[in-house]
Amino acid sequence: LTCNALGTKKLEPLIIGRYQRPCCFKRRSGSELGFLYFFNTKAWMNHTIFQDWIAKLNLKVEFFHPNMTLHLQPLDSGIIQNFKSSFKTQSVDREMDPKKLFEIDQFIAMNLAIKAWQAVSEATIHNCWIHMGLIDLTQVWSVSVFFFFFLG
Structure with missing residues (x-):
C-alpha cells in the first residue's frame, strides 16, 4: 500500500502472487485483468519486483536507517488496520450470501483488496x-512523501 501524507494520492495496491496466471484468472495475466500484479514462487516482495515497480512510478526513494523504521511508520498507526477491517467486512458480507459461501479465490480477494484500499x-x-x-500542520499542503507497506 502506498499513499501520500494528505491521503489525496493513493497508489493502486501492488499484489504479489505465486503464479503468473492462476486458474481463477482464466488464462489471463494480472495486468490483463487490470491489476498491478507480480509473481514469484514464494509470493514475496524481492528487489527485482521493487525496482521494477519504483522505476514505473518515477519516484526517488530514500531509505531510513534500520532503527528508524520502528518510529516512522504512518501506515502502522491506523491505516493498515482500517484497510484490513474494510477487507474483512467485505469478506464477511460476501460470505453472508449462501450462494457465495466459501467462494473467495485469489481474483475475488484481489478485487476485495482494491475496494478495501479505496x-x-x-x-x-x-x-x-x-x-x-x-x-x-502549518506546512501540510506541501507534503508529497510516500510510504510503502507490504502485506505478508
Missing part, C-alpha cells in the same frame, strides 16, 4: 500521519 479515507490517512508527528 474505502480508506483521506481523513484516516492524514490523521495517522499527523499522529506520527511526521508532518507539520
